[in-house]
Amino acid sequence: MKGNSLYLDGVSVVFDGFRALNNLSLIVEPGEMRAVIGPNGAGKTTMMDVITGKTRPTAGTVRFGDHDLTRMDEASIANLGIGRKFQKPTVFDALTVFENLELALKAPRGTLSALHWRLGTEAREKIEETLGEIGLAARAHDLAGILSHGQRQWLEIGMLLMQDPQLLLVDEPVAGMTDQETEHTAALLRRIAGTRSVVVVEHDLEFVRALGRKVTVLHEGTVLSEGPIDQVQADPRVIEVYLGR
Numbered sequence: 001m002k003g004n005s006l007y008l009d010g011v012s013v014v015f016d017g018f019r020a021l022n023n024l025s026l027i028v029e030p031g032e033m034r035a036v037i038g039p040n041g042a043g044k045t046t047m048m049d050v051i052t053g054k055t056r057p058t059a060g061t062v063r064f065g066d067h068d069l070t071r072m073d074e075a076s077i078a079n080l081g082i083g084r085k086f087q088k089p090t091v092f093d094a095l096t097v098f099e100n101l102e103l104a105l106k107a108p109r110g111t112l113s114a115l116h117w118r119l120g121t122e123a124r125e126k127i128e129e130t131l132g133e134i135g136l137a138a139r140a141h142d143l144a145g146i147l148s149h150g151q152r153q154w155l156e157i158g159m160l161l162m163q164d165p166q167l168l169l170v171d172e173p174v175a176g177m178t179d180q181e182t183e184h185t186a187a188l189l190r191r192i193a194g195t196r197s198v199v200v201v202e203h204d205l206e207f208v209r210a211l212g213r214k215v216t217v218l219h220e221g222t223v224l225s226e227g228p229i230d231q232v233q234a235d236p237r238v239i240e241v242y243l244g245r
């Protein structure tokens with residue numbers, strides 16, 4: 001499929017002599033969904049920060065297709081189509097679900113006034129398509145403030161989708177969710193991946209299993225193990241440093 005691969009090669013991040021990332025290499029293909037797990041302090045957040053330009057690597061290559069992300073600022077990286085969902089939702093409680101999605105739509109630039117109506121229709125269609133994708137069509141005109149924790153997380157994912165990302169980085173999406181919400185989130189992310197790449201950082205291994213995709217285990221800033229969940233869970237190195245604790 002078309003789209004860009006995410007390519008990290010030999011990436012290190014050193015904070016005051018401490019190696020948060022240590023020669024990390026990782027490739028995420030266009031349309032792929034990758035789960036990243038690892039114990040506290042493994043470097044998962046730092047990896048996301050390096051991809052989004054929040055943290056500059058001390059060494060190594062970070063590319064998205066032909067773009068060298070180490071030379072770009074956060075806004076330019078976001079404009080390439082790399083979206084990040086943090087753990088804490090930032091939806092507007094006093095607006096409806098529909099209005100939150102509308103607000104997240106990129107304002108069309110340099111639009112002629114004659115095109116406004118048509119673009120308005122396109123925007124509405126896009127919002128409706130996204131409502132379907134995140135499973136909140138029936139809640140479109142409810143205030144975001146009355147949504148459940150899980151529904152707010154889905155709305156936030158929807159707000160990112162409004163910006164047509166090529167790569168979505170999702171940080172601990174199921175923390176605090178009910179089992180049913182967790183299952184719904186796995187299905188939602190499986191739907192989203194395919195037309196976009198998705199990198200999910202998560203502690204909940206049952207959720208990672210439900211995603212059913214390749215897993216990367218980080219430890220001490222580098223890749224300890226990579227493969228299907230059954231394979232990494234059976235890897236003695238993983239059992240020793242992470243799963244067995």
Ligand SMILES: Nc1ncnc2c1ncn2[C@@H]1O[C@H](COP(=O)(O)OP(=O)(O)OP(=O)(O)O)[C@@H](O)[C@H]1O
Nearest residue numbers: 015018019020038039040041042043044045046047
């Ligand atoms: N700005 C910073 N200055 C100094 N050390 C930092 C900084 N940011 C992160 N670290 C350290 O780097 C290591 C990796 O942190 P990181 O947050 O990337 O791990 P993580 O895998 O996301 O952990 P968690 O699962 O707890 O969120 C940790 O030991 C952390 O204390």
